[in-house]
Amino acid sequence: MTEQKSIVVLVSGNGSNLQAIIDDISQHKINAKISAVIANQESAYALTRAENAGIPALYIDHKSFASREEYDAKMASCIDEFKPNLIVLAGFMRILTPSFVEHFQGRMLNIHPSLLPKYKGLHTHQRAIDAGDKEHGASVHFVTPELDGGPVVLQSKVPVFEQQDEQELADRVQQQERQMYPLVIKWFCEDRLKMINNRAVLDNQILAEEGYAIG
Numbered sequence: 001m002t003e004q005k006s007i008v009v010l011v012s013g014n015g016s017n018l019q020a021i022i023d024d025i026s027q028h029k030i031n032a033k034i035s036a037v038i039a040n041q042e043s044a045y046a047l048t049r050a051e052n053a054g055i056p057a058l059y060i061d062h063k064s065f066a067s068r069e070e071y072d073a074k075m076a077s078c079i080d081e082f083k084p085n086l087i088v089l090a091g092f093m094r095i096l097t098p099s100f101v102e103h104f105q106g107r108m109l110n111i112h113p114s115l116l117p118k119y120k121g122l123h124t125h126q127r128a129i130d131a132g133d134k135e136h137g138a139s140v141h142f143v144t145p146e147l148d149g150g151p152v153v154l155q156s157k158v159p160v161f162e163q164q165d166e167q168e169l170a171d172r173v174q175q176q177e178r179q180m181y182p183l184v185i186k187w188f189c190e191d192r193l194k195m196i197n198n199r200a201v202l203d204n205q206i207l208a209e210e211g212y213a214i215g
Contacts, residue, residue, distance in 0.1 A: 005032040005085040005189040010075075010092040011039045015046025017090040017111060020178040021185060022053045030182060032189045035082040038075065040094055062094065072100035079104070086188055089143065090181070098145040106195040108143040109188065111181045113173050115139060115155055115210070120148035125169045128160060136160050136169060138177045139211065140184040142195045151200040152211035153193060156180045 009018055018037065024030045037050035038058045050057035060078065065071035079087060089110040101108070114124040116139040128136040137157040144150035156176040160169060187193040193202050200207040 002031060002189065002191050006035045006083060007032050007086045007088055007185070007189075008035055008079050008082050008084040009037045009046075009050075009088045009090050011037060011044050011046035011090050012041050012093040013044055013046060013091045015044065015049045015090065016174060017177055017181050018046050019049050021088065021090070021182050022049065022055070024182040024186070026053075030186045030189055032086075032185070035084055036079075038078065040071075040092070046090070068095075069097055069099070072097045076100055076103050086185065088181075088185060095147060096143070101143055101145045105144065106142065109140060109153070109181075109184060110143050110148070110150070111138055111140050111177055112148050113138050113170070113177070114148075115157065116141060116148060116152055117209075125173065126166045129164070129166060129169065133160050136173060138173050138180065140181055141211070142200060144198065151195060151198060151207070152209065153184050153187075153200045153202070153207065154180050154211045 011018055022034065025032055025034065034055050036056045036058060037046060038060060039047050040060060040062045042059050047057040047059065058078065060075060062071045065074065085107060087104050087108040115137045119127050125136065135157045137155055139152050140154045141152045142150040158172045158176060187202060200211060202212055
């Protein structure tokens with residue numbers, strides 16, 4: 001049995017993935033404790049989810065800092081106070097500075113709503129529809145200085161139906177996200193998942209570039 005890990009979650013919005021992680025921890029599916037949830041938006045409902053679960057919920061306003069570097073330095077200092085084993089980005093809508101990423105390299109995960117390396121950045125669902133893609137999905141990856149460019153751990157695919165709109169596709173992808181993100185976090189907390197030489201390694205096996213695909 002591995003020791004219980006400490007997690008800090010960074011959020012900007014509703015926090016549906018945060019809730020999935022909270023639920024799996026409460027059901028003892030993940031041997032971890034969320035030590036803090038930090039948001040850059042005061043209105044983020046994810047902060048309410050954290051408070052309802054008895055988790056310290058912190059708001060750090062990025063508009064109060066003169067530069068991205070100053071904000072990220074404050075964030076890093078705040079995170080370090082909780083001594084986390086893992087930092088989880090759950091809808092944190094800010095581009096992180098290289099110095100921040102390097103400080104936590106190998107212990108920071110993100111979930112991105114596309115089948116990376118396709119559609120880095122924003123508006124991924126509409127871009128998949130506009131391209132006429134037959135499938136779309138989400139990717140969990142380690143965070144590196146390249147935007148949405150870190151090694152992929154896991155992808156999950158959904159078909160793109162004809163005449164499907166962006167919101168319908170987004171909803172179906174988010175259903176997959178809420179299953180796959182807690183699973184990857186579980187692997188990390190069991191010491192099964194690591195980032196070595198900029199590759200994702202699960203159970204001592206280097207994963208393919210698309211990660212450990214499950215469907």
